[in-house]
Amino acid sequence: MFFSRTFAALADPNRQSILQTLKKGEAPVAIIAENLQISLATISHHLDILKRADLVSSRRSGRQIFYNLNMSVMEEISEALLKFIGSKKTKK
Amino acid sequence: MFFSRTFAALADPNRQSILQTLKKGEAPVAIIAENLQISLATISHHLDILKRADLVSSRRSGRQIFYNLNMSVMEEISEALLKFIGSKKTKK
């Protein structure tokens, strides 16, 4: 339903770690990998999930692929949560 | 890491549907079940997950158990997301 893919993407600790790394600015996979103890193949897989959740984007530069944070979806989720909370009928 | 359990809980469409139902106020399982096409056992399982993610609470009244939305965690997540976004180094 709403943001299912994004919530699922945000639920994994390794993916959260990737997002933390990207907070400092765009980075190639090698840099992202420095903070993780999993294989490059698995990191690629996580990056794919983050991409399909619209949480990151990527661009190739030479042999490297740089990943970038995409903040708009997080904003949308934050807003949706606040709206959800706000719309709740509060009892007496 | 951060809110992993809650993000995972929010990722499932049936659980989202449960939260939507509870937005109108507390409800027993039978009412929650009206909007879902899955067994009561599975609904119990989803309610357990929502409870362990602190998204709902419950109280027994006679033979029924009433479930209730817990908004504080959603607030926390919303804030954490905004903080995360805000703390990102924006380039030039």
Next chain:
DNA sequence: TTGATAATTAGATATATATCTAATTATATA
């Protein structure tokens, strides 16, 4: 106390996810 009702728990299963190693693709450079 017996039976009915409301919900959870147990046990099984099918699907999804995270992970790995090995193979492949894309790019740069000697």
Next chain:
DNA sequence: TATATAATTAGATATATATCTAATTATCAA
């Protein structure tokens, strides 16, 4: 063009998750 580098894709596997039916627990009412 051959080789090295950066990353992804393929294929396999183990674990987690969603789901079901059947059994159990808790409560109420006859």
